[in-house]
Amino acid sequence: MKIGIVTLPLHTNYGGIMQAYALQTVLERLGHDVVLFDRNTDGDSSMPWWRAVYGYPMRVARKIVRPSTLIFKEQKYRAENAVRRRYTDRFIARYIHRICPDDYMRIPNDGYDAVIAGSDQVWRPKYFHKTIDDAFLRFAGMWQIRRIAYGASFGTDEWEYTPEQTFRCGALLRRFDAVSVREDDAVQMCREHFGVNAELVLDPTLLLEAEDYMRLVDKSWVTRSEGNLMRYILDRSVEKEAVVRKIASDRSMTPFGSETDIYDRGIPVELRVQPPVEKWLRGFADADMVVTDSFHACVFSIIFRKPFIVFANKARGFSRFRSLLRLMGLEDRLMMSPDSRIPDSGIDYDRVYERLGVMRRKSMDFLTSSLAPTGC
Numbered sequence: 001m002k003i004g005i006v007t008l009p010l011h012t013n014y015g016g017i018m019q020a021y022a023l024q025t026v027l028e029r030l031g032h033d034v035v036l037f038d039r040n041t042d043g044d045s046s047m048p049w050w051r052a053v054y055g056y057p058m059r060v061a062r063k064i065v066r067p068s069t070l071i072f073k074e075q076k077y078r079a080e081n082a083v084r085r086r087y088t089d090r091f092i093a094r095y096i097h098r099i100c101p102d103d104y105m106r107i108p109n110d111g112y113d114a115v116i117a118g119s120d121q122v123w124r125p126k127y128f129h130k131t132i133d134d135a136f137l138r139f140a141g142m143w144q145i146r147r148i149a150y151g152a153s154f155g156t157d158e159w160e161y162t163p164e165q166t167f168r169c170g171a172l173l174r175r176f177d178a179v180s181v182r183e184d185d186a187v188q189m190c191r192e193h194f195g196v197n198a199e200l201v202l203d204p205t206l207l208l209e210a211e212d213y214m215r216l217v218d219k220s221w222v223t224r225s226e227g228n229l230m231r232y233i234l235d236r237s238v239e240k241e242a243v244v245r246k247i248a249s250d251r252s253m254t255p256f257g258s259e260t261d262i263y264d265r266g267i268p269v270e271l272r273v274q275p276p277v278e279k280w281l282r283g284f285a286d287a288d289m290v291v292t293d294s295f296h297a298c299v300f301s302i303i304f305r306k307p308f309i310v311f312a313n314k315a316r317g318f319s320r321f322r323s324l325l326r327l328m329g330l331e332d333r334l335m336m337s338p339d340s341r342i343p344d345s346g347i348d349y350d351r352v353y354e355r356l357g358v359m360r361r362k363s364m365d366f367l368t369s370s371l372a373p374t375g376c
Contacts (some may be wrong), residue, residue: 001113001371002033006104006135007122009041010096012088012274015205015296018213018281019119021095023150023204025212027116030368036098037107041129087276095216103130104139114371115140119151119182119204121317123169125160132165136172147176148370151201151363155317157185159193170194178370180363183323201363203299203324206356210304213281220278227256230287232280232297233311239338240311244291247309247342253288295320302328302356305349312336327359328352 005027007020024034082089092098101107115137117123125132137147154160161169173179173194180201181187190198229251231244248255281300284290290301290308298321301308310325310333312318325331329352332343 002111003027003035003371004107004112004115004140005034005036006115006117006137007036007038008120008127009039009129010036010088010092010098011041012085014088014277014280015294015299016120017088017092017096017277018205018296018300019151019203022208023116023119024096026204026207026364026367030371032371034097035112036096037104038092038096038098038100039104039130040100040102084272084274086273087279088274091277104134107139109140109143109145112140112143112145114146114148115143116148116150117152118149118180119153121153121155121320123152123186124155124317125165127155132161133168133172136169137176138168138172146178146371149173149176149179149181149198150367150370151180151182151203152186153182153317153320154186154189155183155320157183157189157319159189161193166193170196178366180366180370183319184326185319185323199362199366200327201366202356202359203296205296205299206303207360207363208303210285213300213303214285217278217282217285220276222276222279222282225256225279225283225286227254228286228288229253229255230283230290230292230306231255231257232283232290232292232294233257234294235313235315237338240291240293243309243311243335243338243342247289247291251289256283295324298324298333302330302349302352305347305353307347309333309335309343311338328355 005020005023008016010017010020020036024036027034099107117135117137121127122135123132128135131138135152140147170193173190173196176196179190179196180199181190182201182203184200187198187200190196229244229248233240244255247253284300284304284306287304287306290297290306292298292301292308293311293313295313295317298308298310310321312321312334321334325334330347332345333347335342
């Protein structure tokens with residue numbers, strides 16, 4: 001089958017890139033031809049959602065007042081964006097098969113048999129720029145295809161849709177042939193707000209093994225990490241850094257990081273380049289422990305069987321963390337605040353992988369059955 005995938009635009013976010021890569025890889029191993037619909041955001045896809053929402057009208061207004069200055073600033077931003085994304089864009093170009101339309105409505109039906117929405121927070125309106133309806137395949141309204149949601153996520157247990165969005169997206173979702181979501185909260189939200197039954201499945205990154213990701217590392221030039229305590233903090237704070245230092249001191253470990261503050265315009269752009277995806281992946285292999293506030297860093301800690309602790313990151317979608325940790329029996333790894341007690345026990349990964357194995361089989365069964373020819 002020829003399958004299209006709709007997800008959030010790819011840019012410098014490691015988790016977003018890897019979930020797209022993983023779903024593509026799993027589908028290709030099932031024998032399908034896969035294309036990702038990666039909407040062209042004109043170099044602005046890595047900016048925060050609030051800038052995407054409010055930035056355009058502000059730019060138009062300013063152009064009227066001082067057009068030459070604003071045009072220069074936009075050109076500078078795009079040039080800097082290309083520098084920041086040089087390594088992540090290289091990975092995307094090498095490993096992900098995609099088309100980059102300016103608008104989903106312009107995607108031609110080039111013989112697709114199915115289109116899959118997911119994974120990641122593809123159903124979160126403030127993250128899916130432009131109209132959220134396209135995350136429910138509005139653009140494919142007249143296509144004769146199988147419509148599937150795999151591991152789609154709202155990211156939160158709070159309903160963020162307007163009544164109009166709820167009505168439109170619910171009508172679109174009821175046309176789907178199969179629906180699955182990534183969080184247990186989302187199962188209930190689909191039922192209550194859309195009148196649709198959804199299955200709970202794994203984030204697609206969890207459908208692959210550590211060896212699958214290490215093959216990517218082995219094909220790259222990245223070197224061994226300079227430490228054994230991986231620190232991957234998206235929203236930095238003095239309190240979180242204090243926890244990292246305490247763990248390092250108490251356990252005689254050396255912290256290392258594989259991220260940069262790409263939005264800090266107070267430092268030269270060359271210091272804001274996002275390191276290669278392979279460097280981030282290698283960090284999990286090299287680490288003896290991981291400290292993070294990232295959902296996908298939790299996922300890859302599990303994949304690489306590493307002890308980890310995670311700070312609750314409510315702004316980026318707390319439901320994701322709670323559902324994953326509860327599913328794997330790892331609720332004790334969550335720190336609700338940097339002042340919480342630091343977990344001191346290890347992780348019984350044999351027990352965790354028993355649970356993971358059950359969910360992998362369920363998730364793969366969902367994919368294979370939802371893509372099976374009608375009547376089979």
